[in-house]
Amino acid sequence: MSRSRGPSIEDVAREAQVSVATVSRALRGLPNVAETTRLRVEEIAQQMNYRADPSAARLATGQTKLVQLVTPTADGWYFSRFIAGAIAVLIANGYETISHPVANPEEREAFISDLVRLEKRVDGLIVVDLNISEDAALEMHNAGIHAVTAGFTTQKFPSVIIDDYHVGFLATDHLLKLGHTRIGLISGQPNHPLAFSVPGLRLAGYTGALAAAGISIDTTLEQSGMFTAEGGRRAMERLLDLADPPTAVFAMSDEMAFGAWGALQDRNLSWPDDIAIVGVDDHELAPLVGLTSVRLDPRGLGGIAAKQLLALIANDGEHGPSSEAIQDAAEAVNSRIEVVARTSTIG
Amino acid sequence: MSRSRGPSIEDVAREAQVSVATVSRALRGLPNVAETTRLRVEEIAQQMNYRADPSAARLATGQTKLVQLVTPTADGWYFSRFIAGAIAVLIANGYETISHPVANPEEREAFISDLVRLEKRVDGLIVVDLNISEDAALEMHNAGIHAVTAGFTTQKFPSVIIDDYHVGFLATDHLLKLGHTRIGLISGQPNHPLAFSVPGLRLAGYTGALAAAGISIDTTLEQSGMFTAEGGRRAMERLLDLADPPTAVFAMSDEMAFGAWGALQDRNLSWPDDIAIVGVDDHELAPLVGLTSVRLDPRGLGGIAAKQLLALIANDGEHGPSSEAIQDAAEAVNSRIEVVARTSTIG
DNA sequence: ATGAGTCATGTAAACCGTTACATTCGCGTT
DNA sequence: AACGCGAATGTAACGGTTTACATGACTCAT
Incomplete structure (x- = not known):
């Protein structure tokens, strides 16, 4: 047979x-x-x-019409949407997408050491949320690999990023405008083994907003944990245990904010009466608990990442005219970042 | 260049x-x-x-070591985990996975009419949550395509399924044991254009449990909607508007249950004091609102689907000895289905 | 009528592996 | 000494496209 x-x-x-x-x-x-x-x-x-037969065509042309998507977190809320957006654009352009999650640091290392040889397998890479060293990136670049990164940046490859400073600033500023002066932070881990730069930038936005308001930084108000409900819950508990707890909190994701909400429930507290909270993502469930959140557009950004990569592939490394259009699109996405106010901050 | x-x-x-x-x-x-x-x-x-060069090897051998994953819903809670489980197993066996979402009914049609020609592109298909007609399945089968389905069944291809009758039965039975006799149902849409068989089976489990308890069926208690929080919220509102509302509700997914929770909040009701609820999935956020839920193992099931497909490919259609082991694994997953009781039903 | 220039088509050489079959070699048997 | 056999290796056909280059036909201008 x-x-x-x-x-x-x-x-x-x-x-x-x-x-x-x-x-x-x-x-x-x-x-x-x-x-x-x-x-x-x-x-x-x-x-x-x-x-x-695509295999024969690939052999003859050297082009695979394949893009590889590398990510540690395929099922997080944000990135699953980012990925969906990227794939949609790729398919519309005749490319198929190979999903290759790396579940743990070992797989990540194996993957990175393999990257250089990847050149024949796919036309390009979208590397999400995976902190690749400059050295590794350089080596990839020299090997002629096309890549776009998201969630972290390298010198050699374009990265499609949300203006995460802006996110942090906006969220914090929203709380400041409500009159809060003692604002806690529930942060993602800045040094996660599969780390990325999002927490750092949002943190900078947070401190930037505080500084602009003339409020001094109190690092005991900065608690970090995993980007999950459980991580958020624990961080919130630490904040509540403080001698002088915050009156408002900026959580770096809605999932963390949900956990914080849980911690409030446990102590018979609620928002915004006891503590105001603003999260990030505008998660579907945010309206249910009245969570104020900074709305992003992961799907749109995924699409932009795909377009960026396609442009790279098309010019085979040369910067083409299309890149401005892509810049514009990215800026458009960033300009659409906004706070969606709900009861969690309406004090 | x-x-x-x-x-x-x-x-x-x-x-x-x-x-x-x-x-x-x-x-x-x-x-x-x-x-x-x-x-x-x-x-x-x-x-x-x-x-x-994989393309050359593919051309020479006729084997692509590629599996295509087709699904309308890449970012739902359940299936994103199912997919992750499948991909992990595939990668462990030297296969890469092409993700090909179909976003709408038109894409679905286009995809199905293309399926027969897909034979050269990939070694096999995992078709998730996409109702393929028996005719189309037969045609695929005759074309020598290997496929495994999930979320729906066909005659010709093995399908990896949760015992969804059991899920419905267990959830309803849990409520019955707590003494409820008037139990509402928040169902997924049985005739969704990208339909699958899950709602029907869970409904059967629900009615089965009621029948076993000697309770007559009241179809006004069966409300359906999208498998989302919003869908759940609307369905719950309809239930609450009934002249004789239920004292307990079985929601077919936690996301729907969250929506139901929101509807309760809106009317200053809560569980289990006013209405007991049990959901399905054991979503991460379920503990936060104290939602009782039927725990499934989507990741494990995805892995089984992958193994099933690999066995199919290995025997090229012949039934090999490995299938029993896979059956066992599937049964193990089903036997692990259980109700995780939380405050939403502890009356 | 001739040459230049187009356009449509054909020829054949890549592309890079895999694998059936052939060959060689060394060694143990009889 | 002849033979057989298995292990290691080599030879070459094959898989199905793409594409540079060659060919042929036809038009148009001189």
């Missing part, structure tokens, strides 16, 4: 009484094919259920 | 002073290669940073 192969281009050529070259050209819409010929070939190909 | 291709097998052969055949055999761990030769070839390949 060996795997049957369908009709080949030769079969089509024979049937259509032309050469394989003509079939190839006709089917790919290349110029210099008589219209009548093209029509005939197309019809016959259709009839025979012919499809070019 | 054309894409450079790395060293080929011929380069390695020259360097190692053997034929390409020997290199191929040595590097793939085939027998009939002198150990000294193998070592030398391996070392040289390592040095030269050689990797076999």
Whole structure:
């Protein structure tokens, strides 16, 4: 029962009484094919259920029309949407996407040491949320690999990023405007083994906003943990245990904010009466608990990452004219970042 | 700047002073290669940073070592974990996974009509949550395509399914045991355009449990909507608006249950004092609102789906001995389905 | 009528592995 | 000494495209 192969281009050529070259050209819409010929070939190909074998095409052209998506966190709220956005754009452009999660630091190392050899397997990489060293990035770049990063930056590759400073600033500023002066922070771990730069930037936005308001920084108000409800809960408990607890908290994700909400419940506290909270992501469940949140557009940003990569592939490293359009799109996404106010901060 | 291709097998052969055949055999761990030769070839390949071009290998063998994952819902809670589990197993077995979401009914149709021609592109398919007609499935099967389905069943392909009847039964039974006799249902839409069989089976489990308890079915207590918080909220509102509302509700997913919780909040009701609720999934956020939930193991099930597919590919359609082991694993997953009781039902 | 210039098509060489079959070699048997 | 056999290796065909280059036909201007 060996795997049957369908009709080949030769079969089509024979049937259509032309050469394989003509079939190839006709089917790919290349110029210099008589219209009548093209029509005939197309019809016959259709009839025979012919499809070019992608492996053969890849071998001949050296282009795989494949993009690899590398990420440690395929099921987080933010990145699962980012990924969906990227894949949608890639498919619309004739690319398929290989998902390759790296579950732990060892896999991450194995992956990175493999990166350089990846060149033949895919046309490009979207590396999400995975802190690659400058050295590794340089090596990849020298090997001619096209990549776009998200959630962290390198010198050599374009990265599609949210203006995370802005996110932190906006959230904190929202609380400041409500009159809070003692504002806690529930942060993601800045030095996670599969680390990325988001926590650092949002932290900077937080301190920046405080500084702009002339409020001095109290680092006991900065608690960090995993980007999960459980992490948020624990961080909140630490804040509540403080001798002088905050009156408001900026949580770096809604999932963390949900955990913080849980911690409040446990102590029979609620927002905004006892503590005001603002999260990030505008999670579907945020409205349910009245969580104020900074709305992002992960799907849109994923799409931009894909476009960026496609541009890179198209120019094979040269900077093409399309990059401005992409910049504009990225800025548009960033300009759409905004606080969605709900009861958690309406004091 | 054309894409450079790395060293080929011929380069390695020259360097190692053997034929390409020997290199191929040595590097793939085939027998009939002198150990000294193998070592030398391996070392040289390592040095030269050689990797076999997968496209060439695919062309030669007809095997792509690629599996395509088709799903309408890449970012739902359940299926994103299912997918992660499947990919992990596939990667462990040397397969890469192409993610191909179909966002809407049109894409679904286009995809299905394309399925038959897919044979050359990938070795197998995992089709998730996408209602394929028996005719289409038959056609695929005749074309020699290997596939495993999840979330729905067909005659021709094995499907990896949770015992969803059991899920519905267990949840309802839990409420019955707490003394409830008027139990509402918040169901997923049974006839969604990208429909799957889960709602029907859970509904059957619900009615089965009621029947077993000698309680007559009141269809006004069955409200359906999208598998989202919003869908759950609306359904709950309809239940609360009934002249004779239920004292307990089985929601087919935690996300729906969260929505129901929101509806209760809006009316200043709470669980379990006013209405007891049990959901499904044991979502991370379930503990926060004290939601009782039926715990499933999507990740484990995804892994089983992958194993099932790999077995199918290995035997190329013949039923091999491995299938029993897979059956056992599936049963193990089903036997682990259980109600995690929290405050939402502890009356 | 001839040459230049287009356009449509064909020829054949890549692309880079895998693998059936052939060959060589060394060794143990009889 | 001849033979057989298995292990190690080599030879070459094959998989299905793409594409540089060659060819042929036809048009148009001179």
